[in-house]
Every structure is written in C-alpha cells, then in structure tokens.
Amino acid sequence: MPVGVAECLPFVLRIAHEIEWSQGTLKVLDLGAGYGFWGAAIRNYCGTDPSTGRICAGGKALRITGIECWEPYRSPLWGAYDEMIVGRIEDNLSRIDSADLVVAIDVLEHLPEPLACEIMDRAHRFVVGVPEQWEQGAVYGNESERHVSMWTVDKMRPHATTITYMPNFNPLHNPGESYIVGLK
Numbered sequence: 784m785p786v787g788v789a790e791c792l793p794f795v796l797r798i799a800h801e802i803e804w805s806q807g808t809l810k811v812l813d814l815g816a817g818y819g820f821w822g823a824a825i826r827n828y829c830g831t832d833p834s835t836g837r838i839c840a841g842g843k844a845l846r847i848t849g850i851e852c853w854e855p856y857r858s859p860l861w862g863a864y865d866e867m868i869v870g871r872i873e874d875n876l877s878r879i880d881s882a883d884l885v886v887a888i889d890v891l892e893h894l895p896e897p898l899a900c901e902i903m904d905r906a907h908r909f910v911v912g913v914p915e916q917w918e919q920g921a922v923y924g925n926e927s928e929r930h931v932s933m934w935t936v937d938k939m940r941p942h943a944t945t946i947t948y949m950p951n952f953n954p955l956h957n958p959g960e961s962y963i964v965g966l967k
Contacts, residue, residue, distance in 0.1 A: 787820060787888035790949060791912040794964055795821060795886055796828045798910055802883045803829050808844040812882035814872050814902070815890035816849030819860030825886075826863040848882075850875050853925045873898055879905045888912040892919075896932040903942035908967055913939070915948075915961040939965045 803809040809829055813821045829845050848866045851857075861867045868875060872894065879885055885906040891899035892913050903909060913934040922928035936948055943965030950961045 787817065788912055788962060790962065791888045791910065791964055792824060794912075794947070794966060795888070795910045796824065798908060798966065799825050799829050799884055802908060803845065806883070808883070809846070810881060810883045811845075811847045812878055812885045813847065813849040813864070814885060814887040815893065816851040816861075816864070816867065817856050818858040819849065819863060819867075821886050821888060822847045822849050823860040823863040848878060850878070852927050855923070855925070872902070876901070876905065883907060885909040885911075889914070892917070892930045892932055892934060893927055894932060896938075899932055900942060903965070903967065906967060909943075909965070911939075911943070911965045913963050913965075915963055934963055936963055939963055943967050 799809060799811065809825075811822070811825055813825075816822060825847055826845070847864045848868065849861070849864045850868045850870060850872055852869070852871050854869050857869075872890075879902060885902065885908070887902065887909065889912060891902070891911055894902075903911065914930075915935060917930060917933075919928065919930040936946055939946055945966040947964040947966075948961065949964070
C-alpha cells in the first residue's frame with residue numbers, strides 16, 4: 784500500500800536520529816516511497832535536539848531520496864524529499880551504496896526474494912517492515928502492489944541484526960495477521 788504500517792514509525796525515526804546525531808549528516812533512501820509518508824516523517828523529526836525537541840539551527844545535513852514506481856501515488860508529501868525518482872528499485876540499486884539508511888516499509892514483499900535479500904545485504908543500515916505470509920494482488924490497478932515473496936522471521940534472520948515480531952499487530956483491520964520489522 785502507498786503508506787506503510789504506522790507501527791514502524793518509532794523504529795525508522797530512532798535509527799534515523801541515531802545516525803544523524805552520531806555522524807552529523809543523514810542520507811536516507813526510501814524505497815517504494817508511495818505517498819511520501821516516511822520521507823515527510825523523517826524530514827519533520829530529524830534536525831531536532833533530542834533533549835529539547837527544538838529544531839537545530841545550522842546543524843545537521845539531511846538528504847532524503849525516494850524511489851517510487853507508480854506515478855499516480857504522487858502527493859504533496861513528495862515535497863519533503865530532496866529527490867524523488869519515478870522508476871523501478873532494481874534499476875536504482877547503486878543508490879543503496881551511498882545511503883546511510885535504507886527505509887523499505889511494506890516493500891520487500893512486492894519484490895522477488897533474491898532482489899529483496901540483495902537490498903538488505905547491500906545496505907549499511909536499514910529498517911524494513913514486511914507482513915508475515917500475506918497474499919495480495921494488484922491494488923488501485925497497480926500490479927506492483929502484488930505480493931511476490933513471502934516472509935518469515937527465519938527468512939529475515941540472515942539479513943537483520945535485530946528483528947521484532949508483532950503477532951496480530953492490527954486486530955481491527957487485519958485480525959490474526961502478523962508483521963516483521965528487521966533492523967541493521
């Protein structure tokens with residue numbers, strides 16, 4: 784879906800802020816950016832002093848690049864990105880190499896498993912979120928929304944340094960369905 788699971792927000796913002804404060808800069812690559820939620824959230828959160836919540840004047844350098852293959856997802860949130868590429872992830876893999884953080888929330892299940900594994904293995908740091916074994920066809924006429932790989936904790940384990948498993952994470956909308964968050 785073009786937004787992603789909100790339960791991943793604390794993971795994304797914590798790691799983005801850790802990188803920004805440890806090295807003074809932050810280059811984010813948002814794969815499958817959809818409507819632009821993740822870029823907008825990072826843009827609003829990073830560049831702030833964690834002790835006061837105030838925006839730091841003249842401080843940190845932040846650059847956010849998004850890749851989205853479905854032009855109809857364009858929204859005003861795309862303005863939070865320094866660059867938005869309308870294209871396929873597999874055609875832009877070299878961009879992973881220069882990113883401090885790769886964000887791929889509700890994306891890897893739309894990619895063939897070897898490509899998803901390559902993304903995780905190439906990334907210096909990442910936050911990925913995938914549904915556990917959800918089947919899904921095209922959505923909004925977008926064939927790229929089809930799930931083509933299925934994920935479990937055991938499949939994620941070789942690629943992530945930390946895994947959080949959320950059983951029945953959204954019982955109102957998706958009863959019984961679980962979600963996996965991987966960090967590196």
